[in-house]
Amino acid sequence: MNRMFSPSTDPGPAAMALPVPVRACVPLAGHAPRVSCGQAVTKGQLVAEALEPGLGDAHAPVAGKVDQVDKWSVCVVAQGEARAEPVDLAALEGGTLRAALRSLGVDIAPLAITNTLVINGLNPEPGVTSTELLLRDFAPTLQAGLDLARRVMGASVCVLALRQGMAASLAGCDTRSVPAVYPRTLDPLVIKAVTGKENPEGVAALSVHELFCLGQVAESGLPCDRTVLTVGECNFLVVVGTPVSEVLAAAELDARDGDRVVLDGLFRGFTARSLGQGVDKGVYGLSVVPAGAHAPVTDAPCMECGRCVRICPSRVDPGLLSGCAEFGLLKQAVDNYIDACMECGLCAYVCPTHRPVLQYIRLAKQQLREVAESV
Structure with a gap:
């Protein structure tokens, strides 16, 4: 089996919890800022409104004072412990519940009404183990997220897809072992492995990281403010907005001139604009690609090799x-x-x-x- 496509199967020790950053930079993509420099904000306060219907709003992961606002981020210098008022989600249903989740930062586009919900419990890309760590160490939060997802989506059937040999469970879900060789770990191919059909009607998938975000919202009534990501051989529990530089320092990694820092995995990820860029909710991995390790990207025309x-x-x-x-x-x-x-x-x-x-x-x-x- 090609190691580049082989799954990572050992999540290792518990995730190391990084301290709350002194300065948190909330990434923006499809958001309009709703705060200004010098403004005091509480933890969980709205800082940017989503412009796309299925996208969740952005919130301050720490209490403090806004010191930078641009189209890429809102940065907050941490001061104090003040929190926004939590939302009582238990009293909400239907469209009202969906609107409340969106206002709490949840991307609601994946939460479509469906009959069958597949939870993708496979590590998304080679070199990433954060999914299996979440299943092993954060089961109560995942369960809260699953219960909330089923309320929103109306799913009567739930299947937890796991790699062969892994033991994990979520209440109300059947488990199914599926191939874990990339790209079979991606949602459409996991659905096909579970159902035997391509793009079947009435079937939707959520990742374990999406459940983790939903679970945090369900437990607190506040926006999701943490993610678990793989860096090298370790996993870290990181506050949203933590600068990339602080995660690298915790992992004892250096990024030198010409290196690329990739968020998520090496196949599907994106390059950080700077080491000061904050980690977003749902980011599941971080890697340093040394300068010269790969041929540079070019704008050469397609040679139609097939x-x-x-x-x-x-x-x-x-x-x-x-x-x-x-x-x-x-x-x-x-x-x-x-x-x-x-x-x-x-x-x-x-x-x-x-x-x-x-x-x-x-x-x-x-x-x-x-x-x-x-x-």
Whole structure:
């Protein structure tokens, strides 16, 4: 088995809890800031409003004073322990509950009404063990998240998908062992492994990290303010907004000039803009890619070798889709099934010209969402 695609199976010791950062920078993406520099905020207070319908709002993970606001982040210098008033979710149902969750920072787009809910309990990418650690050490919070998810989604059937040989459970869920070789760990392929069907109606999936976020909201009535992420051989429990530099220091890693710091996994992740960038909720991994470790990304034209087509689990043509994105041909991208792309990153991994294939596809998807919202 190719080690690059092999699952990581040992989460190791308990996650190390990092201290509350002195200065927390809340990442923004599709948000409009609702605070200004010098303003005092409480923990859990709204700092930026989501502009997309399925996206959750952003909140201060610490009490203190805002010292920076831009399109990328809202930064708060920690001062005091004041908290926002919790929301009583138990008294809410239906659309009111969904609206409350969105106002508490939950991305509600994945919480669609469904009959069958699949909990993806597999580590999402090679080198990441945070999913299995959450299942092992944070079961009560995950259970609270599952109970809340089923209330919102109306799911009558629940299946917890685990890699073969792993023992874990959540009340109200059947368990199913599924292949854990990447990219079979991604939601669409986990659903297929559980149901035997591609894109079956009435079936939705949530990741364990999404349950962890929901569980925190369910337990506290306040926004999710922590995530668990894998760095090297260790896992860390991190307050949202903790600068990347502080996580690297805790893991005793250095990022030098020319290195890239990648949040999430190496196939699907994204490069941090700076070491001061804060960790967002749901981030499950962090890696340092040394300068020169890989050939640089280029804007060379597609040479139509077909490698991306042969490896694509969605059976689309990533090279064609990346070209559509590059030249703004959005209708052609839709006609060639861009929505079927599950963003596994294998296309960019095998591309001999080192085109940013996945990034082009993500760009086109974002542009299509913007067009749909403007209509």
